[in-house]
Amino acid sequence: MTDASLPPIVAYGPLYPYLTQELERRFTVHPVAADADLSALPPSVLEARALVSFGSVGASAAIMDALPNLEIIGLFSVGYDKVDVEHARAKGIRVSNTPDVLTDDVADLAVGLLYATVRNIAANDRMVRSGTWARGEKPALCGRVTGSRIGILGLGRIGRAIAMRLEPVAGEILYHNRREAADTPYRYVADPLDFARQSDVIIVATSGGPEAAKLVDAAMIDALGPDGVIVNISRGGVIDEEAMIAALADKRIAGAGLDVFAHEPHVPEALFAMDHVVLQPHQGSATIHTRKAMADLVVANLDAHFAGQELPTPVV
Numbered sequence: 124m125t126d127a128s129l130p131p132i133v134a135y136g137p138l139y140p141y142l143t144q145e146l147e148r149r150f151t152v153h154p155v156a157a158d159a160d161l162s163a164l165p166p167s168v169l170e171a172r173a174l175v176s177f178g179s180v181g182a183s184a185a186i187m188d189a190l191p192n193l194e195i196i197g198l199f200s201v202g203y204d205k206v207d208v209e210h211a212r213a214k215g216i217r218v219s220n221t222p223d224v225l226t227d228d229v230a231d232l233a234v235g236l237l238y239a240t241v242r243n244i245a246a247n248d249r250m251v252r253s254g255t256w257a258r259g260e261k262p263a264l265c266g267r268v269t270g271s272r273i274g275i276l277g278l279g280r281i282g283r284a285i286a287m288r289l290e291p292v293a294g295e296i297l298y299h300n301r302r303e304a305a306d307t308p309y310r311y312v313a314d315p316l317d318f319a320r321q322s323d324v325i326i327v328a329t330s331g332g333p334e335a336a337k338l339v340d341a342a343m344i345d346a347l348g349p350d351g352v353i354v355n356i357s358r359g360g361v362i363d364e365e366a367m368i369a370a371l372a373d374k375r376i377a378g379a380g381l382d383v384f385a386h387e388p389h390v391p392e393a394l395f396a397m398d399h400v401v402l403q404p405h406q407g408s409a410t411i412h413t414r415k416a417m418a419d420l421v422v423a424n425l426d427a428h429f430a431g432q433e434l435p436t437p438v439v
């Protein structure tokens with residue numbers, strides 16, 4: 124039951140149930156489906172002063188323009204690649220996201236995907252379940268993580284958390300960013316092709332969006348080479364997906380562990396038949412603990428905004 128005197132907001136969703144419940148305790152919540160026709164929004168929705176959305180939907184210029192009273196977009200994700208940030212800035216609309224609270228869980232999944240891919244964990248699991256091992260088939264030998272050169276593409280918060288986890292076992296940790304980062308013990312490689320050549324594994328941890336589109340291209344994939352592995356917990360668009368699939372099919376790289384895809388939730392079917400690929404349905408931050416912390420942070424940003432205070436985690 125919502126109280127009409129509470130600030131009106133749009134839940135652009137469907138949203139995570141705990142988040143919806145917390146929003147409903149504070150606001151008059153108008154649910155709007157992420158694929159709704161924006162030219163036919165009911166008048167009550169047009170009152171909304173806040174929009175709560177999530178990573179894969181974000182907020183387009185069109186939804187910002189459709190809501191004339193919009194003051195703030197509270198995003199239930201760290202990635203804001205689907206938010207038209209410049210449009211928000213131009214209209215004086217605030218944007219908040221959920222950094223930090225999800226760093227450890229996303230880094231954990233990156234490491235899990237790395238081991239699962241290099242050690243053939245998913246393919247070998249299928250072998251046990253299907254009975255082929257019991258019938259005498261021998262699993263293929265695989266590569267190893269220990270001693271390998273781990274290349275982190277994007278040494279931000281999540282990239283650093285991944286590096287910290289792998290430091291005890293890696294032969295070396297190197298990274299590529301647009302600019303060299305201060306205060307890190309890891310080796311910076313300025314040229315992306317050199318970076319790929321010198322890495323056994325590339326873990327993609329950069330933020331998404333147009334600036335990072337197809338950063339991992341065919342040349343970089345070839346530079347990684349036939350023993351190389353790609354792990355992606357960032358955004359699908361950061362990799363040239365077609366080039367990666369072609370390289371996987373030709374065994375020009377050894378494997379890939381992928382939590383994200385260019386057109387989620389659609390995953391190129393060519394990947395389904397590949398035993399040297401491990402696939403996840405975008406689960407980086409999807410732990411009970413972290414999703415609750417993310418929801419609490421969305422609410423904290425909205426509460427701060429409506430109380431006229433500094434946003435805890437502003438983007439704009």
Ligand code: DGY
Pocket residue numbers: 177178179199200201202203225357407408
């Ligand atoms: C994030 O927070 O950006 C996650 O990838 C979920 O969208």
